[in-house]
Amino acid sequence: MIAPEVREALQRAVGDSVEFDADTSRLTSLRVGGPADALATPEDRPALARLLATCHAHRLRQRVIGRGFNMLIRDEGFDGVLIRLSRFRALEERPGPRIFAEAGVSHASLTRFCRDRGLSGLEYGAGIPGSLGGWIAMNAGIGPRETRDIVEEIEVIGPLGDEPRQIPRDALQFEYRALRGLEAGTVVVSALLEVKTATPDEVGAEVERLLAHRAATQPLDIPSCGSVFKNPPGGFAGQLIEAAGLKGSQRGGVMISPVHANFIVNTRVGSGACADDVLTLIERARTEVERSSGIRLETEVQILGRTHS
Ligand SMILES: Cc1cc2nc3c(=O)[nH]c(=O)nc-3n(C[C@H](O)[C@H](O)[C@H](O)COP(=O)(O)OP(=O)(O)OC[C@H]3O[C@@H](n4cnc5c(N)ncnc54)[C@H](O)[C@@H]3O)c2cc1C
Numbered sequence: 001m002i003a004p005e006v007r008e009a010l011q012r013a014v015g016d017s018v019e020f021d022a023d024t025s026r027l028t029s030l031r032v033g034g035p036a037d038a039l040a041t042p043e044d045r046p047a048l049a050r051l052l053a054t055c056h057a058h059r060l061r062q063r064v065i066g067r068g069f070n071m072l073i074r075d076e077g078f079d080g081v082l083i084r085l086s087r088f089r090a091l092e093e094r095p096g097p098r099i100f101a102e103a104g105v106s107h108a109s110l111t112r113f114c115r116d117r118g119l120s121g122l123e124y125g126a127g128i129p130g131s132l133g134g135w136i137a138m139n140a141g142i143g144p145r146e147t148r149d150i151v152e153e154i155e156v157i158g159p160l161g162d163e164p165r166q167i168p169r170d171a172l173q174f175e176y177r178a179l180r181g182l183e184a185g186t187v188v189v190s191a192l193l194e195v196k197t198a199t200p201d202e203v204g205a206e207v208e209r210l211l212a213h214r215a216a217t218q219p220l221d222i223p224s225c226g227s228v229f230k231n232p233p234g235g236f237a238g239q240l241i242e243a244a245g246l247k248g249s250q251r252g253g254v255m256i257s258p259v260h261a262n263f264i265v266n267t268r269v270g271s272g273a274c275a276d277d278v279l280t281l282i283e284r285a286r287t288e289v290e291r292s293s294g295i296r297l298e299t300e301v302q303i304l305g306r307t308h309s
Contacts, residue, residue, distance in 0.1 A: 002037050006058045010038060010081070013050035017041045024078065028068035029129065031223045031266050032254075032275045034077030041084045045157065045164055045189060048083070052187065053161030055081055062159075063304060064187055066134030067106065070225050074305035075275045085133055088189060093117060098152065099193040103133030111207060120198035121150050123206040127214040129226075133188045138300075139174045142210070148174035152192045159185030177230055177300050219259040223266040228282060229297040237289075237297050238262035244288040252277035256285065279303075 002010070002020065010018050022039035025031050037060075042048040055062040061080025065071060088102035091113055099119065101110060111126045113119070124145035125135060134140065135147045136154060153168045173181035214220065229237035241247070241261035248258045253273025257263040264281050266273045282299065290296050 002060070006060065007038075009054050009058060010040065010051070013054040014040050014042050014047050017043060017047070018081075022082070024065075024073045024082065027065055027082070027084075028071050028073060028225070029223055030072060030225045030264075030275075030278060031269045032075070032273055032278060033073030034075045034275070036073070036078040036080070036082040038081040039084065040081055041086060043087050048085075048187065048189070049157055049161040049163075051081070051083065051161070052157060052159055052185070055185075056160050061307065062185060064103075064133060064137070066103075066131040066137070067129065069130045070134065070138060070300065071302045071304065072225060072275055072278055074279070074303065076306050078304050079306040083187065085131070085187070085189070088133075090190070093119070094192070097195050097197055099195055100190065101132050101193065102190045103131060103136075103188050105132045107131070107135070114195065115200055115203045115207060118198050118200045118203055119195040120203050120206075121195035122193070123203060123210060126207040127211050132191060136188050136191060137179055138177050139179055140177070146174065146176075148172070150193045150195065152194045154188050154192075155190040156182065157187050157189055158183055159187075164189055217260060219257045219263055219265055222257075223269055224257070224263045225301045227262045227300050228264050229262055229285070230300045232295050232297065235295070236262075240289045240293050240295060240297070241285050244285070244292045246285055246288055249281065249284065251280045251284070254278050254281060256281055 018040040020038050022036045024033040024036050040051050042051050065082045085104040088104035090102045091105050092100045094100050107125055107130055114122050124142050128140045139147050153166050155164050155166050157164050231237050238261040246256050247261045249256045253268030254264055254266050254277040257265045264278055286297050
């Protein structure tokens, strides 16, 4: 619960673009989760900087939520300010060729933009749902292709709400499904992406090939957060979960997908599935895999809750 004077400070920072006690189940692809104390959607960089400065001054937790394709918010909710960059949507071709894109640009817009202009390099991301900010923060990828391969520099605003600054590729510490080395609470605002010239047909064909492969191997017609666990070195989390006999395992309204064991799917959107069910299946999978293989799986999905229940 945010005190009235702090609510006013947040409203001074971003005007009407803040909602209190916001339902978060509509913000994540798993469609579960409790309320956030506040949800702010700043309209531009100055508003975002004011918002971050206000959070810092009032010791409010803050966290960016992209398009919520890899986030799980606990049923108890999030005791802080969720920040959405859905109004950061600039997308331009630059000489090089390069692409300048703001963090709120969706994977679908990026893919369409590249296909229409015959710009190659981002095809791998066609089936990785999310925003550019989420791709960068997660170093999203498939097989050997990762977001780090295309990022030339990023623009960030630090947690104190300071001036935007650019960070070049060499200074970024991308790891498997993570970007490390930025001060906690730093917000990625935009990026410059390196691409190559191709033809729309070439880009389109590669996108279609990758999407077809996904459709054949992943449960895409039902809400999920994609891979729940990171792959352990030299192995695949999905294979370990399947080998532990957990495909199809259920709890309440959620299930370990019979199609791909590293996906937990919500079979009862809006009628009873909850974050606690997902967390229970996560623990079940972790325990059973550790028992059968000795490997302790680490979650890829970003789990948010309250600091004090
Ligand atoms: C069906 C399906 C398939 C998927 N397949 C893949 C796959 O093949 N490969 C893969 O890597 N992932 C995959 N995912 C997971 C997901 O698509 C990626 O992690 C994606 O990058 C999430 O983007 P998002 O905008 O939804 O980020 P969110 O899920 O909203 O956020 C993820 C993390 O990024 C942080 N973040 C987001 N934006 C910013 C920002 N602007 N500044 C700072 N931090 C930020 C958040 O705080 C959070 O910690 C899949 C998900 C689904 C549902």
